[in-house]
Amino acid sequence: CCSKGSVPVGRLWRRHAITDDPARTGFELSGGAAWTTLEQEQQFLQALDATSERLSVTEAGRTAQGRPLQVVAVGASAPADAAAVARGSSVLFTCTQHGDEPSGREACLSLARDLATTTDAATLELLRRTTVLFVPTVNPDGVAANTRQNSQGVDVNRDHLLLRTAEAQLIARLQRDLRPDVVHDLHEYGPTPGTYDRDLIALWPRNRNLDVRVHDLSRELTEQEVLPAVEAGGNSTGIYGYYYDAAGDVVAQQAGDGQERILRNTAGLRHSLGILVEASNAPADALEEANPALLNRRRVDTQVTAARATLGTVAEQRAQIADATAASAIRSALERGPVSFAGADNALPSPDQVDLDPPCGYRLSAQQAADAAGTLALQGIRTEIQPDGSVLVPAAQEARDLVHLLLDERAQEELTAGEPVDCA
CATH class of the missing domain: 3.40.630.10 (Zn peptidases)
Incomplete structure (x- = not known):
């Protein structure tokens, strides 16, 4: 990519007119x-x-x-x-x-x-x-x-x-x-x-x-x-x-x-x-x-x-x-699909790097949750404090993929290894 050719009219965002005395870098x-x-x-x-x-x-x-x-x-x-x-x-x-x-x-x-x-x-x-x-x-x-x-x-x-x-x-x-x-x-x-x-x-x-x-x-x-x-x-x-x-x-x-x-x-x-x-x-x-x-x-x-x-x-x-x-964003919060922990759109991961039935969330200890709180908040990940002091991170949220890629022990960039929560 890419050979030179015609570009549809309007595709080129032309250089704009500016004021007579603009700021200059x-x-x-x-x-x-x-x-x-x-x-x-x-x-x-x-x-x-x-x-x-x-x-x-x-x-x-x-x-x-x-x-x-x-x-x-x-x-x-x-x-x-x-x-x-x-x-x-x-x-x-x-x-x-x-x-x-x-x-x-x-x-x-x-x-x-x-x-x-x-x-x-x-x-x-x-x-x-x-x-x-x-x-x-x-x-x-x-x-x-x-x-x-x-x-x-x-x-x-x-x-x-x-x-x-x-x-x-x-x-x-x-x-x-x-x-x-x-x-x-x-x-x-x-x-x-x-x-x-x-x-x-x-x-x-x-x-x-x-x-x-x-x-x-x-x-x-x-x-x-x-x-x-x-x-x-x-x-x-x-x-x-x-x-x-x-x-x-x-x-x-x-x-x-x-x-x-x-x-x-x-x-x-x-x-x-x-x-x-x-x-x-x-x-x-x-x-x-x-x-x-x-x-x-x-x-x-x-x-x-x-x-x-x-x-x-x-x-x-x-x-x-x-x-x-x-x-x-809506689909992430509502659907449960497979999660890939490796690969790319042009590179298939190995079978053990894909979870076809991923957890519905991860349970973190109080200490894990405290250590991870800043990153989870910045990533927009919702958490739920449990009666025993642990913290549940549900996968059913807009940041679903980030939940898995941060908290699953198979993740390449694991933040902390949460305990998988079954969907039962």
Whole structure:
């Protein structure tokens, strides 16, 4: 994937008109020669918050080193409260989970500004019906140190199930409280010349426990909307984890599995469409090698194009997406289906990794419950205190899959091994 071709009219979310004197990022002011510093980001967001009636900036936590974790919300007017956002349509962009991958952060900052200042009628209609949320810098400690991990040495994008870090906890709270219909996660990668070297690669959630419609719409968003939009802009695309030969055929898969701890998968398990996008951080030609600003601008431009394609899809398919995400949550609370503890949509688990008749819940001792309480609450998992002091975690709830993937002794990312409760 994907060959260049025509894109349906309206699929490309065009660059919006902005005000005569908009706020500018450090990256923009340098012409792409330097990335926006954390101090410049604060000044930029403060200027937008002070001048735009559509945008609000909220400090929603602090890192281990005390840096602010901020959420930017853009709507027809600055969203009043979490409940109002949760009741409506929303899209969440998570930017720079890895501190040494700067292009996604730049794309999110500039896109938030463009949405907050646009005069484009179609975009204003989108904002009237959909709140667009950004965490421009998920990992500010990593940005400060230019490291993939946060200041605790943790890869934040491997912490969305157990939630040991403040950064992952923030994303979990946003998913629990704001219930975004789409989670678009922005990253970068180092290409392998000749086989794994597309300008932008992307992937949908592959965990086998996903609701079918959520999975299929996520894949359609990736393959039929985002990647074609990037190609229409003259850039090459592919599927994350796939290695290609000279003819464009897939010859191997080295990444892109169904691990539930990765955000694109966790998002799907929490009933959101999910998409991971990764821009290449290597020069595409001699001009970019000689002038890093050209490379940096392409990295950011491909991210912006992908993000706009997601917004365009939401604008056109908002009702369909909202119906699918709501139905996914309802089915989780009402149905008892098989649970897979391994595998992916393109990789069958072994029989012993699938429970065709899973427990109806798990019983935790008082100590287990106390130790697990923070994670369970952040994941939106309901618990019931029993007369003997133990705690029952019923599987019949919206977070059904997360219950099994956190509390079953067969789980890859076991939080604590609960005692299975029979359905009798």
